[in-house]
Amino acid sequence: MPDKNYDFKIEKTTHSRLKEIDFDALQFGRVFSDHMLLAEFEEGEWKSVKIQPYQELAFSPASCVFHYGQAIFEGLKAHKTASGEILIFRPDQNLERMNKSARRLCMAEVPEEIFIDGIKKLIDIDRNWVPDGDGKSLYIRPFLIADDDFLGVKPSAKYKFMVITSPTANYYSGAVKVKVERTYSRACEGGIGAAKAAANYAASLYPAQQAQKAGYHQLIWTDAKEHKFIEESGTMNLMLRIGDQLVTPSLDAQTILPGITRASIVALAKNWGYDIVERKVAVDEIVEALNNKTLKEAFGMGTAATIAPIELIGIDGVDYELSDFHNWDFANKVKNHLEGLKRGKVADEFNWIQKV
Known part of the structure; x- marks a missing residue:
């Protein structure tokens, strides 16, 4: 994949929901942080890359993700250390696996700068959403979907790559x-x-x-x-x-x-x-x-x-x-x-x- 510098457009929320969250009663994947990453692929290249307030999005009813299932995702976590540093575990492996999945489903591969650098920028903006305490973390969900509006079985020419994050507790509480x-x-x-x-x-x-x-x-x-x-x-x-x-x-x-x-x-x-x-x-x-x-x-x-x-x-x-x-x-x-x-x-x- 050729190297390219991507200009991240950043729009920060003016109404943080952080104070609404009870970090002592977290469940897996139930609440979402203030911001999200959105990148768009069309005409053979990644163009728009932005971090914006978490929000609902509009899609064409003909968007082929709804009809032919070109959708892949990843999952990783950010943890906070005792000194307040934020660490991520092996994100390079998530990128490698996502692009392997993309190749298998005839989807556009995601560049490292958008995936890893984008995740780091997103978490840095929402660093107060990374919870403290054993068993708690910020779950990170990158996902890639087809977004061409046509009816016909063939690989899409347009894609959206997104990352959302969710403060969470343990997935299983015991055995x-x-x-x-x-x-x-x-x-x-x-x-x-x-x-x-x-x-x-x-x-x-x-x-x-x-x-x-x-x-x-x-x-x-x-x-x-x-x-x-x-x-x-x-x-x-x-x-x-x-x-x-x-x-x-x-x-x-x-x-x-x-x-x-x-x-x-x-x-x-x-x-x-x-x-x-x-x-x-x-x-x-x-x-x-x-x-x-x-x-x-x-x-x-x-x-x-x-x-x-x-x-x-x-x-x-x-x-x-x-x-x-x-x-x-x-x-x-x-x-x-x-x-x-x-x-x-x-x-x-x-x-x-x-x-x-």
Whole structure:
């Protein structure tokens, strides 16, 4: 992508909503900060780039995002240190993944200056929206949508890239109960499972809703071909500790989203000397490990939750309980390390942190 200097137009709000927010009662993704970023792509290039007050936008009813689903997004967080600095965790990886998703959906790629510099400018303006306290952060949602007004199946020639932010608390307040899904599929080989596309999340809603009605928080997805091998857990990657080995499903089939938290945890585990492998994991192997008590830890990994310990797994009508997650070795160690790193309490040996 050719280098270009982008002129950020900045319009600040005259009516901040900051005083209306109860930062002691935050929920995930319910309130939004004062400003947003909006960039527009047309005639083959990014043109207008601006930071403006958070507001509703007008779209043509024929805008092709409504009809053909060219929509992708990312998720990352900003944390405040004890000294008041604001830190972001690996935004370069979010940019890389967004542009990989864009290529898969025939969308315009977003330049680094608009994505990373734009996010930093936006957070700097809304820095008072970054909450203090453990478990709290400013969730950052970049997203890219098609915006050509035509009816016809072809890639759009116009796009809008936007970033909104939301002060938030923990996504999960404790351990989760999950069900292994043997009927419905999140993604299939040759599809868009490795892209962070809106369509993947739409496809997950109905089976997740059915699982929640049955008393589970989320699903463990299995492969679409045979429903024999586990893939993701809800909207998170999955890691198990079987015996003394850490295991996470391989990304080779391109059906699993390559999570940034996942990649970070794999790197840390290797650096700490743990035995960790990325491979296919059969549901039958999990049942065997549960029955013989060698499944020591199981947890989801993702930006929203960092680590979500699994306390119960439902498989083919049988619920299996895991040991008390408070006693787990690896999950607690890596969660504390990542949370400390994001708040400037732990040395950043991999240079993952960027300052605002």
